Amino acid sequence: MGGESDMARPGRYTVRDDSTSTAVEILADGRVRVGGDGGGGEPMTVTPLCDGRYAVSDGHVTTHVRVTGPPDARFVSVGGQAARLEVEPEGVAPRRKPRAGAGETSAPMPATVIDIAVEIGQHVEAGAVLLKLEAMKMELPIRAPRDGTVSAIRCRIGELVQPGVPLVELA
């Protein structure tokens, strides 16, 4: 199959979780070295199974890993424990939009808007409560990340909002 030779094409990637960034290299023989630049561990053999499962062997121990999810957020699971990773090929601009800004006035988890404390045109100081959310029976205040004027309110009271979407815009 044409794809097999392509699989073994060498390449470098960066894998990120919340706190760390790891260089990963696909070698000419198709094995994968984690740590990169010669400083990594022994190359590992990664065998695809079905349904996004991979058998990863370091020559001694084989670990079964499941991978799924959209390209900008790969979810992996091993031994019943799941995590989220981002993968970037070297030399390719990050597909993911920078998080800064977007999250500032967004919900940390899916939540219901229970109070909107500001109006369009109102000047707010950093730290002022813009709105209140409720999730899991907890009240979560969303505060202004900086001084500014409210230019748009992108939610209504009673609305279920998703994380990552700005709820109030400041000019």
Add this chain to the structure above:
Amino acid sequence: MIRRLLVANRGEIAVRIMRACDELGIETVAVYSDADKDALHVRAARHAYRLGPATAAESYLSIARLLEAARETGADAIHPGYGFLAENAAFARACREAGLIFVGPPPEAIAAMGSKIAARQTMQAAGVPVVPGETPTDQSDAALIAAAHRAGFPMLVKASAGGGGKGMRVVRDESELATAIAGARHEATSAFGDGTLYVERLVERPRHVEIQIMADAHGHAVHLFERDCSTQRRHQKVIEESPSPALTASIRKQMGDAAVKAALAVGYQNAGTVEFLLEGTGEEARFYFLEMNTRLQVEHPVTEAVTGVDLVKAQLAVAAGEPLPWSQDELHQRGHAIECRIYAEDPARDFLPQAGRIVGYYPPVRPGVRIDSGVEAGSEVTVHYDPMVAKLVAHAESRDAAIARARAALAEFDVLGLVTNIPFLLRVLDSEAFRRGQLHTGFLDGEGSDLCASPALPAAALAAAVVRHERAATTNGSSAPAARPDPWTTIDGWRV
């Protein structure tokens, strides 16, 4: 005969009830809130009816809307599942008055067990053991000391009027009694303006052992043995099993008989559970009535596994007026079953419930493993309802084999997209206390609280797999076909 059943619930229990109906040739009606319009239970049913907005009060808790749904869809029976309106006597009565079969006990039995104090008195009168205790009418020191001796040590002296630990004293032996009475009385008087004291045996490190019962409309009642639900966190059951590692055959029989007596005392019908506190082990163990749950339990599959019966089918038969499908002599426990409740919650962050989309869902397929679930890949876990994702039940020849089977199945249960308690369940199963069968209801909040920490992930293996997956996925997009399809790009049938 039930022809068309409305399931007044959602999630895994709705799906499980509908499966029983499919096998019995009963048509099913699902009801749903706006948050659940694409949920698995809606598609599992033949008919579906919208109740209202996501809030439970406007949907699954609305008696008026449920009765309307039954009328409009031509249902002749309602199964309440568990939670929501399952133990609401007014709902059972409203169903009866609307000419619908309520798959559960009569409203009178629900009401009789609804009040803890009344239930305790009813059970005491029927000769079912309760935690020894009393409020002596004579509140003199001498009378209280006599009452304390009747209850036994260790014991609690507490304010009859109050709660919250005010005016409560633990008394380990007689020498502490006089001081405790004086102190508790003083505190009770200043906190509640009433110095009346109540004395009660303190059950230390109790196990929670409950008996499944089933009764029909013809005066027959049987028990289906016990479930041990001692593995709890803040009074929420986490792991349940049957048989209990703490029961001898003779205590088991005494508890079963007591549970049947309890059911008959309140004119019970249909499935119910009598919960007991168990103190001690072996022949020395003592059990005390805690409360009766007048519904099907979350953990009913544990009983189904060891007895080989279908409790939901039996519920439907009994509700339709048929006699019990089995006699007591026909019921046996075979092997050992363990249920693990899988929740979308983060044990490392004080079990904070998680909401979000389940991106990948791969339940294990193994002999002796049953998964009851109300979700699939693409399902949304919302903030509106209970965050339970699935129940995993492992059944094997022995307790050790059942633990090993549950362990293996959990380790290959991949739920991707949100954090679950699966790693926590694995650590509980691996803990010395659980393996020895020595858990008590306070274990996970006390000695076992360190099991909540997140274990380290094999970071290198994960990075290697995700890069290999990335390569396959990007190759997939080019002219060359991928060695294996990426499940994310083959989204047929997914609701995105």
